[in-house]
Amino acid sequence: MLSIKGLKVKLEDEDKQILKGVDLEIEAGKVHAIMGPNGSGKSTLSYVLSGKDGYVVTGGSASLEGVDLLDMEPEERAAAGLFLAFQYPVEIPGVGNMTFLRTAVNAQRKARGEDEMSAAEFLKVVRARAKDLQIDAEMLKRPVNVGFSGGEKKRNEILQMAMLEPKMCILDETDSGLDVDAMKLVADGVNALRSEGRSFLVITHYQRLLDHIKPDVVHIMADGRIIKTGGPELALEVENNGYADILAEVA
Amino acid sequence: MAEAALKQTPTDMMIASLQMPQGGWSEAARKDALSRVKTMGLPQRRDEYWKYTRPDTLVQVLAAPAALRASDETPLFDQIDRLKIVFVDGVFDAAASDDLTLEGITIERLADATSDLHWARDLYGVLETRGQTPVARPLAALNTAFAQDGILIHVTGKPSKPVNIIYRRGSETADAMLHHCIKIDAGAEMTLLENGPVAARYNGVLEVEIAEKAAFHHVRAQGRDHEQRAATHIFTRLGTESTFKSFTLTANGMMTRNDCVIELTGDDAAAHVAGACVGDGADFHHDDTVFITHDAVNCESRQVFKKVLRNGATGVFQGKILVKAGAQKTDGYQISQSLLLDEDSQFLAKPELEIYADDVACSHGSTSGAIYEDALFYLRSRGVPHGPATDLLTLAFLAEAVMEVEDEALREEITGRLGAWLERHAS
Numbered sequence: 008m009l010s011i012k013g014l015k016v017k018l019e020d021e022d023k024q025i026l027k028g029v030d031l032e033i034e035a036g037k038v039h040a041i042m043g044p045n046g047s048g049k050s051t052l053s054y055v056l057s058g059k060d061g062y063v064v065t066g067g068s069a070s071l072e073g074v075d076l077l078d079m080e081p082e083e084r085a086a087a088g089l090f091l092a093f094q095y096p097v098e099i100p101g102v103g104n105m106t107f108l109r110t111a112v113n114a115q116r117k118a119r120g121e122d123e124m125s126a127a128e129f130l131k132v133v134r135a136r137a138k139d140l141q142i143d144a145e146m147l148k149r150p151v152n153v154g155f156s157g158g159e160k161k162r163n164e165i166l167q168m169a170m171l172e173p174k175m176c177i178l179d180e181t182d183s184g185l186d187v188d189a190m191k192l193v194a195d196g197v198n199a200l201r202s203e204g205r206s207f208l209v210i211t212h213y214q215r216l217l218d219h220i221k222p223d224v225v226h227i228m229a230d231g232r233i234i235k236t237g238g239p240e241l242a243l244e245v246e247n248n249g250y251a252d253i254l255a256e257v258a
Numbered sequence: 259m260a261e262a263a264l265k266q267t268p269t270d271m272m273i274a275s276l277q278m279p280q281g282g283w284s285e286a287a288r289k290d291a292l293s294r295v296k297t298m299g300l301p302q303r304r305d306e307y308w309k310y311t312r313p314d315t316l317v318q319v320l321a322a323p324a325a326l327r328a329s330d331e332t333p334l335f336d337q338i339d340r341l342k343i344v345f346v347d348g349v350f351d352a353a354a355s356d357d358l359t360l361e362g363i364t365i366e367r368l369a370d371a372t373s374d375l376h377w378a379r380d381l382y383g384v385l386e387t388r389g390q391t392p393v394a395r396p397l398a399a400l401n402t403a404f405a406q407d408g409i410l411i412h413v414t415g416k417p418s419k420p421v422n423i424i425y426r427r428g429s430e431t432a433d434a435m436l437h438h439c440i441k442i443d444a445g446a447e448m449t450l451l452e453n454g455p456v457a458a459r460y461n462g463v464l465e466v467e468i469a470e471k472a473a474f475h476h477v478r479a480q481g482r483d484h485e486q487r488a489a490t491h492i493f494t495r496l497g498t499e500s501t502f503k504s505f506t507l508t509a510n511g512m513m514t515r516n517d518c519v520i521e522l523t524g525d526d527a528a529a530h531v532a533g534a535c536v537g538d539g540a541d542f543h544h545d546d547t548v549f550i551t552h553d554a555v556n557c558e559s560r561q562v563f564k565k566v567l568r569n570g571a572t573g574v575f576q577g578k579i580l581v582k583a584g585a586q587k588t589d590g591y592q593i594s595q596s597l598l599l600d601e602d603s604q605f606l607a608k609p610e611l612e613i614y615a616d617d618v619a620c621s622h623g624s625t626s627g628a629i630y631e632d633a634l635f636y637l638r639s640r641g642v643p644h645g646p647a648t649d650l651l652t653l654a655f656l657a658e659a660v661m662e663v664e665d666e667a668l669r670e671e672i673t674g675r676l677g678a679w680l681e682r683h684a685s
Contacts, residue, residue, distance in 0.1 A: 057639050060631070085641035097636040101654025107637075110650060115641035150654075167640060 008206040009033040009056075009175050013067035016048075016055050025051045027231035028067065033175070033224075036203040040217055041210045042242060043228035044250050049210045050094060052228075053179040057091040058084050071175055085111075086118035088174030092164040092181050099151040104163070107151045108133060108170055115171060136169040140196050157184035158192075165196035176200070177208045182216040194219030214246035227253055268317050269300045269396075275319045276404040282372040287383035291402035294387070298396040307393055310574040310606045311545040315513055316397060316489050321433040321459030324485030324512075331678065334453045334479050334671055340422040341365075343409060347427060347457045348434025350407055354424075362415025363448060368408035368437060378410045381439045385465040385493035389519035393549060398491040398517070401463040405437035408463075411450075413442040413472070420475075425454035427483060432457035440466045440474065444497075447473035449665070455483040455511075462490040470497040470524055476504040477668050479675060480511055484542075487513040498524030498554075505663045507672050508535040508544055509679045515545040522550070522557040522585075532562040532662035536652075536676065538683050540570030540602070546594075548577040552585040552615075561592040564659040566652050568599035578610040581618050590620035597655045598626055599648075649680040 009031070016026040025048045033039050043049050055062050056069055058081035069076045076084055099107065113123040124132070137147060140162045152160050161181055168176055178197070182190050197207070197220050209220055217225070217239065225241040226233045229250065234257045235241065245253070266274075273295065278288055301313035315322055343365070344354035350367055358365040371378060383402040389395060409423060423438070434457035442448060446469075456462065468474050480488065488511060494502050508514055520529045535544045550559045565573035575594040596605035607624040629651055637647035653676060660676070663669040 059635055059639075080644070081635060081638035082641050082643045082647075085639055091639055093636070093639075097632045099633045099636065099651070099654060101657035102650055106650075107640075110642055110646070111637070111640035114643060114646065118641065118643075171640065 008035045009069070009071055009208065011067070011069045014052075014055070014069055015064070015066035016051060016062050017065050019061050019063050024065070025062070025231055026055070029231070029233055031226065031233060033206045033208060035206055037223045038201070038207040038209060038220060039224045039226065040222040040242060041208065041226045041228050041233075042212065042245055047228045048231045049228055050179055053091055053177045053210060056084075056177060057081060057089060082114065082118070085171070085173075086115045090168050090171055090173035090176045092161075092168060092176065092178045094179040094181075094183060096152050096160040096164055098153045100153050102151050104147050104149055104151050105133070108167065111167065112170055133170060137166055139199065140166050140169070141192060142166055158186065158189035161185055161189065161193050162196070165193055169196065169200060174204060175206050175208070177210070179210045180212065181209070182211055182213060190216060191219060214242040217242045229254055229257075267299065269295065271319050272300060272317060272400070278404055279369070279406065283374050283376045283379045284368070284382055287379070288403045291383050291386070291399045294390065294399040295396055295403060298390070298394045298399065300396050300400070305394075307547060307576060310576070310608075311513075311515055311543065315487050316459070316461075316515070321431060321457070322487070323430045324458035324483060324487070326427060326430055327483065329482045331482055331675070334675055335422055335451055335668075337671065338420065338422070338451070338667060340420045340451060342422050342424055344424045344426065345407075345434075345436065345456065347429050347432035348406065348436055348460070360417045360419070360421070362413065362417040362446065363421070364412045364414075365421065366410045368405065368410055371410055377412055377441060378439045381441055381465055381467050382437070385467065385495055386463060386491070388495070388521065389491070389493045389549070395491060395517060395519070397461055397489045398463050398493070401435050401437055401461050401491070405435045405463065408437040408439070410438070411440045411448070413440065413446040413448045416447050420449035420451050422451040422453070425452070425456040427455050427457060427486070430458060433459045435461045437463045438465070440464070442466070442468045442472040442474055444469040445471045447475070449475040449477070451477050451668070453479040455481065455486045456488065458486055460486065460488040460490070462488065464490070464492045466492070466494040466502065468494060468496050468500040468502055471499045472497065473501040474503070475664070477663055477672070478505070479507040479672070480514060481507070481509040484510040485512055487511070489515045491517045491519065493519045494529070495521045495523055496527040496529055496557075499526045500524060501527070502529040503662070503664065504531045505659070505672075506533045507675065508533065509675065510542075511544070512541050513543050515547065517547045518549070520548070520550045520559065522552050522554050522559065525555045526557065527554065528558040530560040530662055532659045533564070534656045534659040534672070534676065535565040535573060536656075536679055537565065537567045537571030537573060537603075538569050542567075542571040543574075544572070545574035546576070550579050550590070552579070552581045552588045552590065554585060556587040557585070558589040559591070561594070562659045562662055563594040564656050565596040565605060566599065566656060567596055567603035567605060570602040572603070573605045575605075575607045575609075575624070577608075577622070578612065579620055579622070581613040581615050581620065583614040585615045586617040588615060588618040588620065590618070592622035594624045595655070596626040597652060598628060645684055649677070652680060653677060
């Protein structure tokens with residue numbers, strides 16, 4: 008599904024190398040997790056894959072189902088099936104959440120040469136998906152993320168994911184700022200979307216989220232590289248011993 | 259003689275080129291206005307309130323021709339049940355207009371109102387005269403002196419539908435001057451809609467007297483034709499517990515100057531004035547100039563102006579709140595913001611507060627900025643392409659001003675017009 012080979016990335020504005028050769032293969036239907044200390048390049052990886060400005064790829068490649076991602080505009084990557092759940096979802100005053108969702112769904116359908124979803128059909132689908140995530144009608148009416156609590160913002164990300172039905176979902180610290188109940192709700196939303204044709208890359212600091220979203224593979228990232236890969240037990244090891252042991256072992 | 263002719267000022271030349279309608283109740287007011295124009299002189303570049311807007315094209319004797327092109331814009335307010343009054347190049351079009359009768363309201367044309375005891379005698383030019391201090395507005399006085407026609411509305415009740423003055427253009431050189439007067443009796447209310455390009459050049463005045471507990475709602479859309487020029491003035495005076503709410507949408511137009519002069523003279527009154535403007539191209543110039551005087555207790559005023567400017571367009575905002583001594587508990591709010599879509603466009607803002615009372619809350623803010631990149635990326639990451647995402651954020655930027663239109667159906671008409679404009683002007 009997602010294939011990253013030797014990806015090297017530096018900041019556009021300063022001569023600072025963030026990713027120093029990332030290799031990652033995620034098969035269809037699998038859930039991979041990336042853990043790692045602050046500043047290891049986890050969020051940069053998610054931004055570069057989704058096409059945010061401010062980064063320069065200095066080497067390597069990234070492709071989704073064999074299609075080169077790095078040459079595409081952000082909207083083309085989205086239409087190709089890539090989705091990033093933001094660590095800090097952006098507030099957009101003046102744009103209603105419903106308008107936003109419907110515009111996004113139909114823009115992707117149009118880009119793929121499919122018919123737009125009718126207003127009635129859209130409403131039906133969005134109401135059902137919102138209900139699962141305990142998002143009420145009021146939240147759908149409000150401007151995108153404006154005045155939303157931390158938990159509401161993250162649930163809204165998952166709602167967008169549910170509506171857009173991407174193939175490759177990247178969750179960037181979706182657990183940050185969530186209490187236990189909210190995390191469970193978000194995890195349930197993600198688990199409901201798990202399927203054979205859909206893969207996930209879950210970026211997190213804490214093992215706790217991985218209790219709810221059970222990963223197939225866990226990677227440890229440090230200093231712009233993936234330094235260790237293992238099964239779910241690797242996350243437990245980090246939870247118990249921190250990163251020091253792993254960093255020492257690799258060095 | 260030749261020497262004297264050389265010394266003729268632009269004001270003299272303009273006055274000499276115009277014909278004052280004779281006789282009737284308005285003659286005295288027109289003559290007074292003419293002497294005011296002669297004293298003040300027409301606007302010049304060095305006048306403080308014309309510093310950012312060149313008055314040249316508004317004060318030259320002949321209007322610059324403005325090409326007539328078929329507009330692809332759908333007409334505004336078509337879905338609204340309304341009483342239509344149509345002017346073509348500033349000339350009343352009886353065939354296209356509805357019958358001017360509506361319960362709770364009397365409507366007449368200025369050109370028809372000749373009775374010497376006409377109610378409009380106490381309003382025509384009266385609020386305009388009051389609005390000449392402390393800042394001179396000579397184009398408005400010129401209008402009072404020479405306006406050929408206009409609509410006089412006396413509101414005694416609550417009419418069932420809005421009155422819609424529709425302007426159309428028929429010639430490339432028409433120079434129109436219209437003067438409307440509206441008197442709203444205690445407890446009465448009305449909604450006035452205005453839309454369409456008036457003429458190649460337009461000088462318009464609207465005087466509105468609002469009695470106690472009365473309400474005036476005004477939604478105006480200027481535009482459709484790009485080459486036209488316009489200078490408009492609204493003068494209003496509010497009585498106790500009355501309401502004035504005016505919103506203007508400006509899309510297109512080469513030179514537009516909108517003055518709004520508001521006097522709050524009765525306690526507990528509220529005046530809201532708002533504008534949304536979209537400008538594209540170096541020949542687009544739009545100026546909102548507002549002067550609000552608080553001269554009563556516990557009044558509220560609110561100014562919300564938003565402009566989207568691109569490809570070298572210019573926007574100007576000059577907004578003043580004057581709180582007189584004794585106007586305690588005044589609540590004044592003013593915001594003017596521009597969204598500059600490129601580095602060639604510019605926004606010039608001059609907010610002013612002058613306060614002589616001590617128990618007052620007045621706030622003002624002015625910003626100009628570019629599209630919020632994080633929001634743009636967020637939209638694009640969800641699959642919305644750059645162009646539509648920019649349009650969505652542009653509409654969102656204008657929304658605060660459009661939200662000032664209370665009526666939902668009217669608000670949707672305005673939003674639809676803006677959306678269509680953005681689609682046609684896709685970047």
